[in-house]
Each structure stands twice: as structure tokens, then as C-alpha cells.
Amino acid sequence: MTDKPRRDANALWGGRFAGGHAEIMERINASIDFDRRLHAEDIAGSRAHCNMLVTQGILTADDGHAILKGLDQVEAEIAAGTFSYSAAREDIHMHVEARLAEIIGEPAGRLHTARSRNDQVATDFRIWVRGALDELTAGLAELQRALLSQAEAHVDAVMPGFTHLQSAQPVTFGHHMMAYVEMFARDAGRAADCRRRMNECPLGAAALAGTSFPIDREATSKALGFDRPMANSMDAVASRDFAIEYLATAAICATHLSRLAEEIVNWSSAQFGFVRLSDAFSTGSSIMPQKRNPDAAELIRAKAGRVIGDLNALLIVMKGLPMTYSKDMQEDKEPVFEAADTMALTLAAMAGMVRDMGVNRDAMAAAAGAGFSTATDLADWLVRAAGLPFRQAHHVTGRLVALAEQRGCDLADLSLDDMTGVEPAITSDVFDVLGVGNSVRSRTSHGGTAPSRVRQAIAAAKARLA
Ligand code: ARG
Secondary structure, three states: OOOOEOOOOOOOOHHHOOOOOEHHHHHHHOOHHHHHHHHHHHHHHHHHHHHHHHHOOOOOHHHHHHHHHHHHHHHHHHHHOOOOOOHHHOOHHHHHHHHHHHHHOHHHHHOOOOOOHHHHHHHHHHHHHHHHHHHHHHHHHHHHHHHHHHHHHOOOOEEEEEEOOEEEEEEEHHHHHHHHHHHHHHHHHHHHHHHHHHOEEOOOOOOOOOOOOOOOHHHHHHHOOOOEEOOOHHHHHHOOHHHHHHHHHHHHHHHHHHHHHHHHHHHOOOOOOOEEOOHHHOEOOOOOOOOOEOHHHHHHHHHHHHHHHHHHHHHHHHOOOOOOOOHHHHHHHHHHHHHHHHHHHHHHHHHHHHHHOEEOHHHHHHHHHOOOOOHHHHHHHHHHOOOOOHHHHHHHHHHHHHHHHHHOOOHHHOOHHHHHHHOOOOOHHHHHHHOHHHHHHHOOOOOOOOHHHHHHHHHHHHHHHO
């Protein structure tokens, strides 16, 4: 396909060009369709830069005043939806500057003194990602609160604890909920670490080498809420590990969400019947009237794929780039935007679903007792009360399980005679540890499932969130 050249050279950088872009060039080059989301950050960066230039005597006060007034108008037009976007102006930085020139004329051209789009975009994007990290942290807090309210309500509700999705030992629903609170608290911790590391300001790195103008990088850094200016101008314009780290944090969190979603899908099935999703978070089937489908949980489970893909995409964009800026890096934004949108949606949906979820304690208790789930309690009792070495206790318990299986009954339903026939040291006290309630109450070790421990864990998590 041959594309006719456009007539006009670009107004902002077209000095050395005789003709304009081919239309297809304009289309591949432009990022305005997505980077318009950086408008507030871009204007904030320009204000900080302008103020600094005036303070440093690089710009006159009059020019600075005109620029700030013009930026106010640009901001108002964007807010009102009257700002016009066009691929010919490439990106948000050129849109703001070109419109500023239309509004205030010549002084607009002085704003870009001691600045490049390279440090500008790095600054804008860091501010944006910082906001996304704050949003992620808020979403995680909301979800943890929902999990905590379920944990508190069902701190002593017994359910099967699984390994290999085989019933292993009884636990409480509260303990199970708190396992996710811990995971999501670590996700929030990762967000905080990432935010701390990324909160340094690239502005003033200029194109890549710094500038000969007497700028004050401390001032712009402070004005934009950064902790300090970045130390190396090349690193400042070339690095996107802050965005990769954000995506890694989001991807790990999405993985946690996906695991919880999978459990909710299982638990809400007729076969488990552990939870009932509210009408607000269930969908019906167009053909099978009895169905209540956990669509939100399934979608949360699936959307982890997007976020993991976003992390992959940016790692691959960055992996072979030489110092410093390359246009490849314009491809950093869409994965981050997509991940941020996905995280906001899935965290809110999960929080709502968990908060509303009805818990069927009877179904969980019935399942908790099945599958010889207190066999370990029996073995532990043989060690503690009858003085058997654990290996021998394990063997004796195995024989008792086999016996119960043969009889088609539970361990607690075996008679004392059955028991002493296998191990003479057993006494009737053994029946105290065989119920699932006894089992969970006995697991009082640090981090264990005993309701007394789970209450402590809930209190600690609440204090952490407050
Ligand atoms: N739209 C560009 C990006 O997002 C801005 C930086 C352009 N810099 C340049 N030297 N062409 O990466």
C-alpha cells in the first residue's frame, strides 16, 4: 500500500522536515488515544516546571504567568470535553503544548526550555503509576475488610481443610478467610515497597544528559510530591522498572484473587454447598431455571490472565533496549492502564461478592467430619496420651482408619473395644479429640486454626488496616 505524504510538516518538531507524515506513519506513531489519560499529570508537570523556570530566572514572570493561565484553560477544556484531540499531534504532551500556543501565543514556546518529552513522559507516567498504586492499596483494604467481616462472623465454623483438594484436617472458615487476608496484606506491602522505590522525579533529566540551564530539580521534585530527583539523567529517561514492578505487584494480586475466585466457584456449587452468593452477584441461565452461576468469580479468575499478560508484555518491550529512550517505550502505557482498570474492577467485585456471601455452616461442618479428617488428631493423641512414638502412632491410626472404612463408619463411631483391639493403650479419653470441633479447638499453636488464635489474627489484621 502506498500512502500519500501529508502536506504540512509537524509544527512542534518539523523544522528540518520538508513534508508531512504518511497517514500510516501518523497512525503507528500516535499515542494520544491512550496517553490522554495522562493529561492531569502532564499539566501538573508543566506547572511545576514553569514555576521552577521563573524562580530560577530562566523564564520571565510575565511569560510564566501567561503559561500558567493558559494551562488552566487547557485543563478546563479537557474537563469540559471541549478539548480536541488529533493523531497529527501525536501525544498528550504535544496536545497540551500546541493548544497552549493557540491560547497564549509565543510564550508557550518557552515552556519546553530545559525539558524534553523524554523526562516529561517519564515524570507523567511515574505520577500516574503512583496513583494506581494508591488505588490498588485502597482496593486491597476494602477487600480485606470484607474478608475480615466473614472471618469474624464464622471464626468457629468448621470446614474441611484441603491438601491436593482432598479433605485433610478440619479448619475453621474464619481461618480460611484469614489466609487470604494475609495474602492481600502482602500484596499491599508490595505496593508500598514499589511506591517507596519509584517515588523519585525524572524531570530535569531533559532528553538524556541533563541541561546547561540552571534548573532546580529539588524544587520540581518537591512540587510534584516526589521524595527526591532521580540521581542519573540517563536512568531517569530510560527506566521503566517502576511500571514493571507495579505490574508484577498487580499480577501477584490478580493471582491471589483468582485462587479465591476458584474457591468461591467450588464452594457455591451444589456439590459443596458451602456458600451462597447473593442475587446481586449471581447470574441465571437462559435455559436451566435452577441455576445460580458465579459469573463474577469466574471472570475474576480469568482476568488474572490479562494482568499476567500485561506484565509479560512490558518485560518483553523493555528487555533489549539500549540506553536511553527508545520509542518502543511508548508501548509501556497500555499494559499498565489495562492492568489498573482490571485490578480496580476485580478487587471491587471480589469485595462485594465476599461481603454479601451467605455461609452454610451446616454443610461445611458435615463435610468437615467426612474423610477421616481427625486421623491426625488420633495419631497426636496416641503420642501425647499413650506415649507412642509418632511413627508408630501413625501406623496404628492407619489401621483404625482401615477398620472404620471396612465398617463404613467414622473414626468417632468405632467402639473402644475396636480401638483397644488395635492398640491396647487407647482409653475412652480418645473420643475427646475425635470430633471436628475438638480438633480445631486443639490447634492453638501460633498461626493455627483454633478459634482463640484466629480471633487474635483478626485483631492483628484490623490493627494493621486501621
Ligand atoms: N509519546 C512518547 C512516549 O510515550 C513521549 C516521548 C517521546 N519522545 C521522543 N523522543 N519521541 O514515549
